[in-house]
Amino acid sequence: xxxxxxxxxxxxxxxxxxxxxxxxxxxxxxxxxxxxxxxxxxxxxxxxxxxxxxxxxxxxxxxxxxxxxxxxxxxxxxxxxxxxxxxxxxxxxxxxxxxxxxxxxxxxxxxxxxxxxxxxxxxxxxxxxxxxxxxxxxxxxxxxxxxxxxxxxxxxxxxxxxxxxxxxxxxxxxxxxxxxxxxxxxxxxxxxxxxxxxxxxxxxxxxxxxxxxxxxxxxxxxxxxxxxxxxxxxxxxxxxxxxxxxxxxxxxxxxxxxxxxxxxxxxxxxxxxxxxxxxxxxxx
Numbered sequence: 001x002x003x004x005x006x007x008x009x010x011x012x013x014x015x016x017x018x019x020x021x022x023x024x025x026x027x028x029x030x031x032x033x034x035x036x037x038x039x040x041x042x043x044x045x046x047x048x049x050x051x052x053x054x055x056x057x058x059x060x061x062x063x064x065x066x067x068x069x070x071x072x073x074x075x076x077x078x079x080x081x082x083x084x085x086x087x088x089x090x091x092x093x094x095x096x097x098x099x100x101x102x103x104x105x106x107x108x109x110x111x112x113x114x115x116x117x118x119x120x121x122x123x124x125x126x127x128x129x130x131x132x133x134x135x136x137x138x139x140x141x142x143x144x145x146x147x148x149x150x151x152x153x154x155x156x157x158x159x160x161x162x163x164x165x166x167x168x169x170x171x172x173x174x175x176x177x178x179x180x181x182x183x184x185x186x187x188x189x190x191x192x193x194x195x196x197x198x199x200x201x202x203x204x205x206x207x208x209x210x211x212x213x214x215x216x217x218x219x220x221x222x223x224x225x226x227x228x229x230x231x232x233x234x235x236x237x238x239x240x241x242x243x244x245x246x247x248x249x250x251x252x253x254x255x256x257x258x259x260x261x262x263x264x265x266x267x268x269x270x271x272x273x274x275x276x277x278x279x280x281x282x283x284x
Contacts, residue, residue: 046122101200128194
């Protein structure tokens with residue numbers, strides 16, 4: 001097995017990339033633009049508010065150009081200077097399955113109360129689906145395509161005039177259907193059945209620690225840098241403004257989310273979330 005990669009960006013602390021539904025759509029539409037430019041095949045992806053993950057197939061140089069170009073496009077949405085890129089080679093089928101499961105499990109790992117297949121900004125719902133129902137709406141007899149857009153619309157929505165995009169179908173929100181550019185068949189052949197795919201999505205093992213060790217070990221965040229991110233998580237997950245407004249149980253849930261997302265020491269997590277570091281260690 002050659003030229004399979006897990007590519008991700010380091011999670012931002014002071015900022016988020018995608019602040020609105022419109023921002024996520026911009027991020028989604030940038031994926032096929034970049035894959036076509038650099039001849040990269042996407043097997044799975046997940047866009048989170050402050051970082052992104054891709055499982056791709058292609059030459060190392062092309063994959064690196066893909067993520068650098070994609071990251072540049074995200075720079076129009078937010079200041080992402082701190083979002084370093086990590087590329088990890090995938091050299092066997094079992095590791096590929098675990099990596100795909102890890103990527104698609106990201107929303108749950110981040111503390112969102114949602115099934116991976118219901119998270120819109122990933123490829124999780126594309127695999128083993130009903131053939132008359134796409135992940136982003138019912139199949140139409142005459143779906144709109146990128147080719148039906150005017151020159152001005154295409155430039156505004158995609159920032160590209162690549163002709164190969166013209167055959168791709170659009171959702172009602174002018175988002176390119178991910179099934180047009182994700183290699184769904186390759187993933188389905190890899191897992192054989194939806195139950196097997198769900199097993200790997202649900203299996204935690206040590207994948208998170210293994211992958212994040214390459215990305216976050218070099219990151220050192222002070223309290224001020226983390227506070228803004230923690231307040232964002234409070235709002236996104238718990239609909240509260242600060243940790244002090246949470247119940248004790250939710251504070252520990254918040255602490256676990258922060259620890260997993262940023263790889264910071266237990267004492268620092270406890271200090272910022274109002275929890276006990278010893279309890280955090282015992283419940284990890």
